[in-house]
Amino acid sequence: MSGHLTIALDAMGGDLGPEAVVPGAALALSxxxxxxxxxxxDEAKIAPLLEKFPALATSSxxxxxxxxxxxxxxxxxxxxNGRKSSMRLAIDAVxxxxxxxxxxxxxxxxxxxxxxxxLKCLPGIERPAIASLLPTMGRExxxxxxxANLECDAQMLVQFAILxxxxxxxxxxxxxxxxxxxxxxxxxxxxxxxxxxxxxxLQQIRFPGKYIGFIEGxxxxxxxxxxxxxxxxxxxxxxxxxEGVSKLxxxxxxxxxxxxxxxxxxxxxxxGALNSLKSEMDPRLYNGGMFLGVDGVCxxxxxxxxxxxxxxxxxxxxxxxARNFNARVAAEIAELMIQKKDLAxxxxxxxxxxxxxxxxx
Amino acid sequence: MSGHLTIALDAMGGDLGPEAVVPGAALALSxxxxxxxxxxxDEAKIAPLLEKFPALATSSxxxxxxxxxxxxxxxxxxxxNGRKSSMRLAIDAVxxxxxxxxxxxxxxxxxxxxxxxxLKCLPGIERPAIASLLPTMGRExxxxxxxANLECDAQMLVQFAILxxxxxxxxxxxxxxxxxxxxxxxxxxxxxxxxxxxxxxLQQIRFPGKYIGFIEGxxxxxxxxxxxxxxxxxxxxxxxxxEGVSKLxxxxxxxxxxxxxxxxxxxxxxxGALNSLKSEMDPRLYNGGMFLGVDGVCxxxxxxxxxxxxxxxxxxxxxxxARNFNARVAAEIAELMIQKKDLAxxxxxxxxxxxxxxxxx
Numbered sequence: 164m165s166g167h168l169t170i171a172l173d174a175m176g177g178d179l180g181p182e183a184v185v186p187g188a189a190l191a192l193s194x195x196x197x198x199x200x201x202x203x204x205d206e207a208k209i210a211p212l213l214e215k216f217p218a219l220a221t222s223s224x225x226x227x228x229x230x231x232x233x234x235x236x237x238x239x240x241x242x243x244n245g246r247k248s249s250m251r252l253a254i255d256a257v258x259x260x261x262x263x264x265x266x267x268x269x270x271x272x273x274x275x276x277x278x279x280x281x282l283k284c285l286p287g288i289e290r291p292a293i294a295s296l297l298p299t300m301g302r303e304x305x306x307x308x309x310x311a312n313l314e315c316d317a318q319m320l321v322q323f324a325i326l327x328x329x330x331x332x333x334x335x336x337x338x339x340x341x342x343x344x345x346x347x348x349x350x351x352x353x354x355x356x357x358x359x360x361x362x363x364x365l366q367q368i369r370f371p372g373k374y375i376g377f378i379e380g381x382x383x384x385x386x387x388x389x390x391x392x393x394x395x396x397x398x399x400x401x402x403x404x405x406e407g408v409s410k411l412x413x414x415x416x417x418x419x420x421x422x423x424x425x426x427x428x429x430x431x432x433x434x435g436a437l438n439s440l441k442s443e444m445d446p447r448l449y450n451g452g453m454f455l456g457v458d459g460v461c462x463x464x465x466x467x468x469x470x471x472x473x474x475x476x477x478x479x480x481x482x483x484x485a486r487n488f489n490a491r492v493a494a495e496i497a498e499l500m501i502q503k504k505d506l507a508x509x510x511x512x513x514x515x516x517x518x519x520x521x522x523x524x
Numbered sequence: 525m526s527g528h529l530t531i532a533l534d535a536m537g538g539d540l541g542p543e544a545v546v547p548g549a550a551l552a553l554s555x556x557x558x559x560x561x562x563x564x565x566d567e568a569k570i571a572p573l574l575e576k577f578p579a580l581a582t583s584s585x586x587x588x589x590x591x592x593x594x595x596x597x598x599x600x601x602x603x604x605n606g607r608k609s610s611m612r613l614a615i616d617a618v619x620x621x622x623x624x625x626x627x628x629x630x631x632x633x634x635x636x637x638x639x640x641x642x643l644k645c646l647p648g649i650e651r652p653a654i655a656s657l658l659p660t661m662g663r664e665x666x667x668x669x670x671x672a673n674l675e676c677d678a679q680m681l682v683q684f685a686i687l688x689x690x691x692x693x694x695x696x697x698x699x700x701x702x703x704x705x706x707x708x709x710x711x712x713x714x715x716x717x718x719x720x721x722x723x724x725x726l727q728q729i730r731f732p733g734k735y736i737g738f739i740e741g742x743x744x745x746x747x748x749x750x751x752x753x754x755x756x757x758x759x760x761x762x763x764x765x766x767e768g769v770s771k772l773x774x775x776x777x778x779x780x781x782x783x784x785x786x787x788x789x790x791x792x793x794x795x796g797a798l799n800s801l802k803s804e805m806d807p808r809l810y811n812g813g814m815f816l817g818v819d820g821v822c823x824x825x826x827x828x829x830x831x832x833x834x835x836x837x838x839x840x841x842x843x844x845x846a847r848n849f850n851a852r853v854a855a856e857i858a859e860l861m862i863q864k865k866d867l868a869x870x871x872x873x874x875x876x877x878x879x880x881x882x883x884x885x
Contacts, residue, residue: 403741
């Protein structure tokens, strides 16, 4: 691939379809000229848009298909009937090593199911997770799972901790990323059995991050850790609640500033500061759900995103591909397997120890 | 009780103890002169504070105890060893009908376990839930469970919907409160089995609210519904994430406004508007976790609250007591029992219907 990275794009996903994907690819290309694109979708819609971006046109190959997966389609149905869909063909391109990664703004469930079926999981990973970066008081946090797995056992949570740590280390350059398990209190006794077991394992294994214990919801935006690990149900609700609160405060701020002539003048003078806040919190900056644990790089762009958001999703995907994220994960999982037997022995000992303590107390 | 409402106060709970409780009670009394108080705790600490508030002193009875439940104590230990604690004596006062409700800023787990053990659940309620009011784009929403039950089955979620609806109707005066089940998508197929079953039951029963379907995290601050129903794990994480995001944005706003002399002048001119936003979002306004479903009114004040927050928790408790919330819940649950047999028959039919549809598709 001679220094180039090839991105397979599902041009038909998301609310805007090619209207966001084509200009988004053009923007990503302007930031990183080493990118090359395979664009899958309806030629009649894509070709006229490509004409507006000559640099992109020469860096892209357009592969026509008139099939696409709709936002409402059930994942299982999409899997069976969507073999010629733009989403599926884009994933196939990664499988066949024609592309280094795939980005789609389409149906999340369908994308996850197809990616898992076509690309398979990395060896040792039971289930992939959706991860995303979020703004905090400190440096950005990577949080997972954001909705791929409604219920997660301890083993899955441990794997998510490894996936998140490798991401934080390899892609974000954080040497010893701190990892927290999202819970309803920071005391050891809090939470359900799965999370307690995961905590117990994370305290004992060597992995690329540093497990610091349970964290609570408010610790996420405070930037207490570099990696937040949770199940897909809780993660999805927490992420969307955060988005909603951010929107609510923006709305109330605007309303407050318009409430009197004096405060309107004040707002005008502070416009630069208010705009910089707005752009720091811009959800487009954080667009891109990464399917970590799949043997191939697959990134989901939010369906409602415009081209600026889509370009950021392309950037996430190309970073994962360029930095060999999956090879690093595979190495860490192999290392974990070696520790596993050792760990199993320790666990037996520690649970005996625990029983003794319980009896003594 | 001759038009008066008597509030039992655990003066030793919370970070500030009597320093928040006594001035908080004085503030609540100034807003509602019909209140009377029983104050449980260390006389040596409480009496000097009471001297500063003569109106409160004449409206209160101070009951000395030198035992209290610490924030770190395990709930089970507190239950066994804390029979003479300020928390327990305050709950006992409600049980013995000396007080109409109890407010504590102490250990949440201990308060919940004690309240359940002493006051018992309302007939037909399996487990109480912690509920709280939250600000939204529209009118305030009541959300539950916020941490009492880590895992909830369909029956519990349905009971929470009823508890929340009765609260919204009786205490907030919303005639037909809308109720949503918190999920990771609004489509029927989304979520785990318990939540789908709860949705199925809520669609069929008559209850004081109107079930509108699944909602997502961002719908909470948007004010899409009057009552948000979820399990205690998800609810706790969502609530605390919302608090954290709100703090993060406040911090970033302050930083932005200080970034240049011009925006500092602007902020000065907009000070009134910014302060009004701050007070609208003031967490003290929403302080008070209500233990709904317990046969007796018990409200938990946030441990970190000052007297203003504590006064609001007293207000929530007195509203629940004054409006006979529990009697209304008992009536609704009795009504539900009558529907239950009918519902069970319908459920068998609808699941047969569902099986047929599955086979046909």
